[in-house]
Amino acid sequence: MSDRADDSAHLADGRHDLRADCGRCAGLCCVAPAFAASADFAVDKPAGQPCRNLLADFGCGIHDSLRDRGFPGCAVFDCFGAGQQVTQVTFGGRDWRGTPEIATSMFTVFTVMRQLRELLWYLTEALELLPDCPLSSELDRARERTERLTGASPDELAAFDATAYRQEIGPLLTRVSEVVRAEVRDSAPDRSGADLIEANLRGADLRGTGLRGAYLLGADLRGADLRKADLLGADLRVADLRGAFLGESLFLTQPQLDAANGDAATTIPPSLTRPRHWSTSATPADPTTARPRRRRRRR
Structure with missing residues (x-):
């Protein structure tokens, strides 16, 4: 539906x-x-x-x-x-x-x-x-x-x-x-189950972070770098994902995207589709916004 x-x-x-x-x-x-x-x-x-x-x-x-x-x-x-x-x-x-x-x-x-x-x-x-x-x-x-x-x-x-x-x-x-x-960080932070409701995470470097089951309801994740972050079961309802880097996030599902807000600049995994209610324009560039970093080669 x-x-x-x-x-x-x-x-x-x-x-x-x-x-x-x-x-x-x-x-x-x-x-x-x-x-x-x-x-x-x-x-x-x-x-x-x-x-x-x-x-x-x-x-x-x-x-x-x-x-x-x-x-x-x-x-x-x-x-x-x-x-x-x-x-x-x-x-x-x-x-x-x-x-x-x-x-x-x-x-x-x-x-x-x-x-x-x-x-x-x-x-x-x-x-x-x-x-x-x-x-x-x-x-x-x-x-x-x-x-x-x-x-x-x-x-x-x-x-x-x-x-x-x-x-x-x-x-x-x-x-x-x-x-x-x-592969992203030798000691990737684990914030599984964390209460991050309405947290200000704009532009945050969350690469490789364990966010399994985290409460990110209403969180400001504009421009956040969530590549290789584990989002299994994370609550992303009305989270602001405009300009966020989600293309390589782990265990992200369509319902999570559908429950959040994003825009044309939000990168998503190829296995998912961009929700219709997301903005078709891109969030203006911001100096606090995370920028893509070179991926470490798998050993």
């Missing part, structure tokens, strides 16, 4: 199949989750109840004006392709409207599938970051196992503990992050 500038853009890497294809889904993200009335959602919606904006063909009746109508949370949501996987593969093309008896199972499976597909995103990126490394074989096994899990039956998926599985894979992704970040 994201409002990206180019939803049809072809990914430059092996994650092209981990993008949502809403035309092949049964509107699962508009039914399965619960919404609480807030700055992200204009209304309360219980889990399993269709959103009032869901159309008969499973499309969104206000897709082009989600932010203006008070649903920015919907605009930034991305299922990593879980919707079409559950609809077309797990349930063989059936949907909860045409086959009401599968509704509860379908909604439960969707929640599990989304977590697995997000892990596939991270594992695929990790393999691309370290294609020839002692960790590669371990990453490859983890990715193959996760891929197999996405093909499990509805009952198997409904009973699967996705949270525990994420905790199992997490340390492996941490090791990848440490190896890559060490």
